[in-house]
Amino acid sequence: MQFALTREISPAIARCELTHLERVAVDLHRARDQHAAYIERLHAHGRTVIALPADPESPDCVFVEDVAVVTDELAVITRPGAPSRRDEIVPVARALGYFRPLIPIVPPGTLDGGDVLRLGRTVLVGLTPRSNEHGIAQLRAALEPHGYSTHALRVDGCLHLKTAVTAIGDHALLYNPRWIDREALASVSPALAAFELVEVDPEEPFAANVLRLDDTLLVPAAHPRTRARLLARGLTCETVAADELAKAEGALTCCSILFTG
């Protein structure tokens, strides 16, 4: 069975962490409608959705991706780089504990799941203000016995690695060259050097975060030019409105943890 773990939007989202954006009001009602439509897409693609309730004390709790990294073998429970987000791990760990052995990231490590991009057995991790060398080393140690190789990559100008790059196929990535270096990506491994690298439209810097659901890419409605690039490559795209949570620096991958059970 294919699962998607999600969490409702906190009524305190107005106090969310912000790093690269100016604070503007989030319309909670509209954000919840958009989030419901996103969850509807997960259902439509055959995911059994485990929806956790929001925490009024955790403004960013909807962004579940950041608190766990789930592989077929285990779940790494992160230690989010933003101290305000550390309580978010508790209910997510409890839910994932039914499906996987849990391995926690411990101090002085920090890790946000938004920095972790899994491409088969190759794992890319953004070295960012949220994810440090200790956290990355702990993730590497957890995954290595299961045959994964973990590579740190510098990201500049955006919040997380997956703000800058996500997978659009088994051997293709969508990325923003201003936030992650093409040569750095290609030099991770010979396999990665052979990947097709598709750039976002320069007018849509936030367009690199798309959610891959089997052969379909879920893309934000706000990025039509990048969507046109994907369609021109013969890729199947479905559009969702995600502009309210984008004000909280959240994108599409952030709102779910996908795993098989």
Ligand code: CIR
């Ligand atoms: C934060 O700054 O932590 C939240 N406001 C946004 C987190 C978005 N998560 C993600 O990109 N994985």
